[in-house]
Amino acid sequence: MELLGQDGREGLGRRANSRFVLILLILVSILLLLSSLYSAQASVFKKAREGVLDATAPVLEIFSGPVAYFNDIAGNISDYFNVLEQNKALREENAELRQWMNEALELRKIVGAYDGLQTYRAPPAAQPIDAYVIGETNDAFARSMIVNAGRAQNIEAGYAVVDNRGLIGRIVDTGARASRVLLLTDVQSRIPVFVEGAAVEGLLVGNTRGKPAIAITEGVDDVEIAQGLRVLTSGAGGVMPRGLPVGVIDGGHGDDIVVDLYANYARTRLVRIINYEFPEVGETPSADEEVAATVSEG
Template sequence: MEFLGQDRREGLGRKAHSRFVLVLLILVSVLLLLSSLYSAQASVFKKAREGVMDVASPVLSLFSGPISYVNGVVGSVGDYFNVMEQNKALREENAELRQWMNEALELRETIEVYEALQGYAAPPEAQPISAFVIGESNDAFARSMIVNAGRANNVEVGQAVVDENGLIGRIVEAGGGASRVLLLTDIQSRIPVYVEGVNVEGILVGNTRAQPVISFTASADDLEPEPGQRVLTSGAGGALPRGLPVGVVTGENRGDITVDLYANYARTRMVRVINYAFPVVDHISDEEEASEAEEADSQADAASEPPAED
C-alpha cells in the first residue's frame, strides 16, 4: 500500500511539472508570436510609408515650384510696398531740400547785391494762394490745368503758379471759384527767363514736349550755357516775379537751349498761386521835376561855396 501511495504522489508531481512547463512554453510562444507580428507590422508600415513617399515625391516636386514662387511673390510684394514708402519719404525730403536750396541760392544772390549796393530795400511780399489741381486739359497742342481757386481768392490773370519744385505756369483764365493754368510746355507759353551766371536773358518757349526751349535775343549769338545751370524767371515786363526756379539747362537743340523743368506735372496735386503786387512808378509832373531840379542845383551851389572866414 505504501508503494502505491508513493507512485501516485510521484505521478501527480510529474503531471504538475509537465503542466508548468507547458504553460511556460505557451507563454514563450505567445511572446515570440507577438514580437514577430509587431516586427512584421512595423515592417509593413515602414514599407507603406516609403511607398507613399515615393508616390508623393513627384507631386511635391511639382507643387514646390509654384509654392516657392508664390512665397517669393508675396515677399516681393511686401518689399515693394516698403520700398514705395521709403521712396515717398525720400521724394518728400528731396522736394523740401530743393525748396531750401532755391531759397538759399536766392538769399545768397540778394546778399551779393546788397553788398554791392551798400543798401537794401525789401521787395513787396508775395501772398501765396494755395489751390488743388481738379482737372487737366492735354491734347496735341494744349497743356493746361484747372485749379480750385478764382477771383474769390484774389486770383488774377497773369499770376505765376508754382508747386514744391518750381514754376509750372501762369493763370490765363480766372473764374469765380476756379482758374485755368497755362503750363510751360504749352505751345502758346512764353515766359521771360535768364540762365544763372549768364548776363543775357531770353524767352522760354513751350513746344508740347517735356523740355521747352529758350529762344535768346540776337545779342546772344556767342552765348553757350553749360548743362546744369539753373534757369530762373527774369521778371522782364512785370509779367512774373524775378527769381522763380524754372529748371536746368540740358543741352542745345537747333540753336535753342533745352530746359529740364523742375516741375513734374504727372505728380502735381497742390499748387500755389503767387499774388505778387509789382511796385508802381509814380508819374512826376514837369513842374515838380523842375522844382526838384532847382532845389538840387541850389544845394549843389551851397555846397560848392567856400566857408566864410571869421
C-alpha cells in the same frame, strides 16, 4: 408705288436736311476757329470759357477726389517695385540737401545783415494763394490745368503758379471759383526767363514737348551755355516776380537751348498762385536804365 415713292422722298428729304445742318455747322466751326485765331481774347470767347470753367468746376471737384485716390493706388503699386532704389536715391538727396540747408542758414544770416542796412529796400513780398488741381486738359496740344481758386480769391490772369518744385505756368482764365493755368509746355506759353550765371535773357517757349526751349532775346552771341545752369523767371514785362525757379539747362537740341523743368506735371496736386504787386517805378528811372545798358553791353 405711291407709298414707296413718298417714303423715298421723305427719307431723302430728311437726310438732305440733316446733311445741310451738318455742313452748316462745319462752316460755323471753321468760322469760329478763324475768328478765335484773330481775337482769342475777345470778351465773348473769354466769357464763354470762364462760364464753362465755373459750370464744370463743381463736377470736376467731385470727381477729382476719387481720381486722385485711384492714381495714388496705381502709384503705390509701381512704387513697391522700386522702393529700394527710391530709398537710396532719397537718402543721397537728403544728405545733399542737409549741406544746402546749412549753407542757406549761413546765407540767411548775411542777408539779414544786409536787410539791416538803410540803403537796401526789400522788394514787396508776394502773397501766395494755395489751390488744388481739380482738372487738366488731357489733350495732345493744349496743356493746361484747372485749379479751384478764382476771382473770389482775388486771382487774376497773368499770375505765376508754382508747386513745391518750381514754376508750373501762369493763370490765363479766371472764373468765380476756378481758374485755368497755362502750363510751360503749351504751345502758347511764353515766359520771360534768364539763365543764371550766363547773362542770357530769353523767352521760354512751349512746344508741347516735355522740355521747352529758350528763345534768346538778349545776351552775348558766342556765350557758352553750360549744361546744368539754373533757369529762373526774369520778371521782364511785369506780373511775374523775378527769380522763380523754372528748371536747368539740358543741353542743346539743334539750335535750341532745351530746359529740363523742375515741375513734374504728373505729380502736381497742390499749387501756389503768386499774387505779386510790382514795385512802382521811382522818379529816376534814367539811372537804372544806364546801369542796365552797361550791364548788357559788358
